[in-house]
Amino acid sequence: MxxxxxxxxxxxxxxxxxxxxxxxxxxxxxxxxxxxxxxxxxxxxxxxxxxxxxxxxxxxxxxxxxxxxxxxxxxxxxxxxxxxxxxxxxxxxxxxxxxxxxxxxxxxxxxxxxxxxxxxxxxxxxxxxxxxxxxxxxxxxxxxxxxxxxxxxxxxxxxxxxxxxxxxxxxxxxxxxxxxxxxxxxxxxxxxxxxxxxxxxxxxxxxxxxxxxxxxxxxxxxxxxxxxxxxxxxxxxxxLVPAEHGQRFIAETISSGIDELDRITHGGLHRGTVTVITGPSGVGKTTLAVHYMKEAAKRGERSVIFSFDEGLATLIHRSESVGIPMQMMLADGILQTIAVEPLSMSADQFAHLVRQKVEHEQVRVVLIDSVRGYGLSVRGEDLVLHLHALCGYLKNMGVTVLLNDETDAIMDQAFHPTSVGVSYLASGVIYLRYVAIDNRLCRALGVLKIRTSDFENTQHEFQITRHGIVIGAALQSGTHGLLPGIPRMSRASEQQ
CATH class of the missing domain: 3.40.50.300 (P-loop containing nucleotide triphosphate hydrolases)
Structure with a gap:
């Protein structure tokens, strides 16, 4: 013909x-x-x-x-x-x-x-x-x-x-x-x-x-x-129609560079999957996500941060203060940080930008920070529908996707894993929250699901230090009300 x-x-x-x-x-x-x-x-x-x-x-x-x-x-x-x-x-x-x-x-x-x-x-x-x-x-x-x-x-x-x-x-x-x-x-x-x-x-x-x-x-x-x-x-x-795009890739695990977190997730995240990192403001979602990009840089893989909420100067300063060499990663071109103004860029324009990075610059790890900021670019349309299309495309292209999702609950409130019901899109959900252990206000980390592998279903103390993230021992032994309320360590667990 x-x-x-x-x-x-x-x-x-x-x-x-x-x-x-x-x-x-x-x-x-x-x-x-x-x-x-x-x-x-x-x-x-x-x-x-x-x-x-x-x-x-x-x-x-x-x-x-x-x-x-x-x-x-x-x-x-x-x-x-x-x-x-x-x-x-x-x-x-x-x-x-x-x-x-x-x-x-x-x-x-x-x-x-x-x-x-x-x-x-x-x-x-x-x-x-x-x-x-x-x-x-x-x-x-x-x-x-x-x-x-x-x-x-x-x-x-x-x-x-x-x-x-x-x-x-x-x-x-x-x-x-x-x-x-x-x-x-x-x-x-x-x-x-x-x-x-x-x-x-x-x-x-x-x-x-x-x-x-x-x-x-x-x-x-x-x-x-x-x-x-x-x-x-x-x-x-x-x-964007996800079914029209795709390429072959190896479904391997992606390390966070944090030994204890990799152990909890049984090796790390998986390539070509979506992981939601959820928690209240200031709990450490972005810092945790950037650790995955630091490891991607060590593997020679390009990654990009689309920041809807935070200024790039602040992001760079916070990353450098916890031992993540973001300035060097940016200078080497292995990492890009793009500030997105959602009120001047629609969801379709943003999807076009993401495609350019993936198809022309071979980006392999993408962080969208945050779901709530991205929601402004949808401009009254269905947020989940647009996010479904974008994440489906990235998965088909073998890109590892991290979605930072800010929840409103701080402490001692009903636990909601995500703010707008996007957990079904994700292969994995890692949650961070504030907890009270005796008289100390602490952070805790847990994993709600990983579809592609088993994982440890316990909460751990989560610390951000000048040397990076430190994940402590499990909090579940002798504690009460871990998800709905405030964890309290028992004497037995304190003596361990």
Missing amino acids: EELLRISTGVPGLDMVLNGGLLAQRSYLIRGGPGTGKTTLGLHCLAAMPKNKRTLFLGLSEPVERIVRDAQAQGLDLSDVAWCDLTTSKDAFFEGESYDIFSPAEVERKPMTQQIIRMIEQVKPACVLIDSLTQLRYLSANSYDFRKQTLALIKYLNDQGATVLATSETSIEAPDDDVQFIVDGILEVDFQHGAATRRNEGRGFAGRGITAVKFRGSNFAPGRHELLIGDHGVQVFPR
């Missing part, structure tokens, strides 16, 4: 959604409300054409000068684009002019028709952007004429060997259902306002998205994908 020729949209993420790009010499509708980025997206397609291919812009809505100026501000190279300005003149308001597009059998030699034909014959474009069909609808005598003219125009352009893109504004007053049957593909762009929820503390969110609704002759990634328009143009962040 002959492979169909594809052309890039000029947006790598959208090419991924479309399984490689648009099919050549087909027609596509870019539809959406005002301000969603329809024209900008179409211009990216024109700019992405090879230099030996000419392109044509047929403008019916905005003056060409304004469109060119806006495109240049975003860094788009449109030097090979031929511009055909079909916007109405100021005299049209007084004269009641209408536009007539030709039929394939009988070409009416009116000024607009002649202008289009002249441009097509002169430029011989490989790709044409019509902006917009909505304006053509308004200027047509009736719906029948509009459908006839649109079909004739698209067919004429396709017959000339051009790939056709057309924008259309969606509205109740001028629905474009009739055009959707004519074209080979439909891309819907939108601007959604998210509802405020208790999880995002009353803050709403807003964001653009793109959905491939129809794409004849090819598969495509279904669902809504985030679309971002910035200073450098359009970016699309495909929604």
